[in-house]
Amino acid sequence: MKLKMYQIDAFAERVFSGNPAAVCVLDFWLKDAVMQQIAAENNLAETAFVVKNNNQYDIRWFTPEIEVDLCGHATLATAFVLFTYYIPNEKNIAFFSSRSGSLWVEKEDEGYLTLNFPVDDLALCNPMPKLYEALGSTPEHIFKGKTDYLLVYKNQDEIIQISPNFFLLNQVEARGIIVTAKGEDVDFVSRFFAPQAGINEDPVTGSAHTSLTPYWSKILGKDRLTAKQLSKRGGELICENLGERIKIKGKAVSYLIGEIEV
Structure with a gap:
């Protein structure tokens, strides 16, 4: 069976930046094992x-x-594929995930796409020395969300300097570890590590901003926020706190259109 597959750079205005995701638009669901094998073969942070x-x-x-x-950048990439190649005259897409519920994406002016996602609930945690050892630094605060830990540091430079021991970090039971601080030229910056999901450092993590946005909205006293993920590829996002949900805005570009055989 031949399947068309797209590779899209999400939260990017040019190729070779943002976060690459593969997208397969199917007529019917494949077996779970086959989809997992395709994702492993692609070896990207995410295949949608x-x-x-x-x-x-x-x-x-x-x-x-x-x-x-939940995955933000792969949802953005999927919406880009659908808007560009399947439903160019539409302005809104309704997605449904059995794990995360209803999600929406709106096509806006100047090539922007806006995700509408549920917020994450954060709970303050006791100190975690083993996690701090794995990161090589100690945060000011640590929170636990649905699947990730959120660690808050004093400044942007501390985020840049973090060099994890991924062997130790892989022993932390969590989908991912978000590290964040107030930004110098944006409202906040972050990085995202997810060795247990097969991704040492994710370039741009839309879903992490379901935790980051409500936190920084409360700290900074504003609902509309600018954000930057300080990975090697980098990515910029515009986030808006709506209370129970958030909006995450970014762009995407097409890198590859191909065909796979399974």
């Missing part, structure tokens, strides 16, 4: 699979190792 279901699209996301509950 989507099937049209009446007036919405059902969506699932796989890293090279596991299926995850």
